[in-house]
Amino acid sequence: MSNLPARLSELIGKPVHDIDTPALVIDMDALKRNLVRMADFAKKHHVRWRPHAKLHKSTVLAKMQIKAGAAGVCVQKTAEAEVMVAGGIYNVYISNQVIAPAKLARVAALTQAVASHSGGQIAIAVDSREGVNRLAKAMTEARTGARSSAATVIDVFVEIDVGQGRCGVQPGEPAVRLALEIRKHPALRFAGLQAYQGKAQHLRSAIERRMAAANATKAVELTCQLLKAHGIAPGLVTGAGTGSFALEAASGVYGELQAGSFMFMDVDYAQNERDPAQPQFEHALFLKTQVISTHASHAVCDAGHKSHAIDSGMPKVHAFDNLSGLDYFNGGDEHGILRPVDGGSTRLPALGQLLWLIPGHCDPTVNLHDVMIGVSGGLRNGTVDRIIRVDARGAMT
């Protein structure tokens, strides 16, 4: 809520050791290597890449991604889109349903706001006729109220459910009906299909992910054929996450990848058996923590689930300074409990010992923090490079 505390800005140029705990720290060298791997992959496979900013919620990192070759960013929330646009990111896709008229008015205002910028374009997903009509109404009202005479258009993707069982109409006819509905409205442009298979991302075996991605691809193909049969160009097919994007890239139907988590890599994604088609990424996001209490059977650190998300399981203790034999157990909102793996004989860390945790799930972990501290030169001997604001932290409407 407030400005950066002075002690944060004073950190720049200081050794990693000086970072107070708990703190979210980015290994900037690893992050940059991950970015290059993804940019190279997208280039080589001739596929657009519009990473999900729901991961980092940071305009600085969004700009770094765009500089590396990204077409823009995806977000899940209108408020996230507002933060991105205010920060100078003008190609923003809200890959989610927005239904509240007050929010749709904000979406429409964003389409006006980006129109004057080169390449500026807002896009949104829909999965209901009601959603299309409400969006059209908001766009028409915004056009009427706009000072400029430019008739702005929003890109609209029809979301189809390709196996996640959450949002999205069924592939085939229902998608065609929505595309036809979109085409009735001059302020809406049917832009293609949103086809994200969220469940496929976390299937542990590579073959299972291949099966799930193949099913999704089949559903997309059939829907595209049906669109063509109705005389509608299918447009862009967008989707894919860090667990599966090489498969969508090779599918021949997907034209855009939304993968974002590869940049940080969390414990969850690292547990996937690697698909040979996919580049290997490094962990780049860490939670620095410190031991504040020691006991015969365990040690307690100052990072609980108010500093990292546990929806995908506990963080892993980074193998560093001979601390590879420790497991992290939940100690509540503000505490973590460290014990030797499998009750083994690893020596427990001493009072004051610094530790690095690899978050179980990056996206909601980042959302707990006001800033991420970028470090260059590695976690051991590096220095603080920059303080990166999580600009869209808590932007949930």
Add this chain to the structure above:
Amino acid sequence: MSNLPARLSELIGKPVHDIDTPALVIDMDALKRNLVRMADFAKKHHVRWRPHAKLHKSTVLAKMQIKAGAAGVCVQKTAEAEVMVAGGIYNVYISNQVIAPAKLARVAALTQAVASHSGGQIAIAVDSREGVNRLAKAMTEARTGARSSAATVIDVFVEIDVGQGRCGVQPGEPAVRLALEIRKHPALRFAGLQAYQGKAQHLRSAIERRMAAANATKAVELTCQLLKAHGIAPGLVTGAGTGSFALEAASGVYGELQAGSFMFMDVDYAQNERDPAQPQFEHALFLKTQVISTHASHAVCDAGHKSHAIDSGMPKVHAFDNLSGLDYFNGGDEHGILRPVDGGSTRLPALGQLLWLIPGHCDPTVNLHDVMIGVSGGLRNGTVDRIIRVDARGAMT
């Protein structure tokens, strides 16, 4: 990070219906009734009450609690204490271990900052000799640097482990040794025992909680006897949470209750079989959400685990507007999935339908939000009363 968006301040005086989703909403009438119940209980049982501000992280609510009779507030983090003091709360107890010298310097600075205020006093917990010595060093350095000649003293509680298995020395001799250590330092005052049985709070049956509290009380009694045998006045015994505080109040050894969650009441605490000794509290904290996608088998709302914490399980759909037959399932960071309870025949909510969720666990839920929206006159027909900042949101160091 930024100031309140204009659309939030404009909400004051508006009907509940106008609150955009997802949003954390306080039923202020229910909250005030909960506060009165607790204040009456503490008065009747002649026990001090210093509620944990880790729940609400709000100086406004802390002041409301103090006005209702609370002695001050507890916090878990130095940064939370700083926010409280900056907001005008001068009796603050950091009921946790602080080990980093840089943080202890901040703690010492706080003791100086509150010294000029009537009743101003900082307290802290310790569970190691090293912790005592580091604290003493920081206090001495702060005294040397202080402009005033007043020799400020910090209240120090020895934390004993009464069954939680997290922080705290063992009851008995180890606690006495630490008390003796504290008494060596003129800037530290041995204030008593921190004896919080965290696990007892969530034991579902009342008899199990009574057993756990009885064990904790026995450990406290024996430690107090031993302290007296060493010629040390045991001071204040502080502890207790919303699940057990009536038992500590009746124990004859606890002098201060730290319970905080009763003010909001979450799904977790509501699952406890009520102990007849304890007042009954109402749910006062809700997450307003909206249906953004509908399907034959389920509906999807706009609240995922970036808007409420799931460490203690899923939120409950508030029985309201005939929506009592719905279960909430996790739909990821930004989505919730609603299905009829037990696959029953409850009609699924329509697109745009507003719903109220009761969070599984209040403390980390509040920590996800910049503000809580206070409503008077009930969730159905009430109006927005005030916007309450979560001042210490993300204050984790």
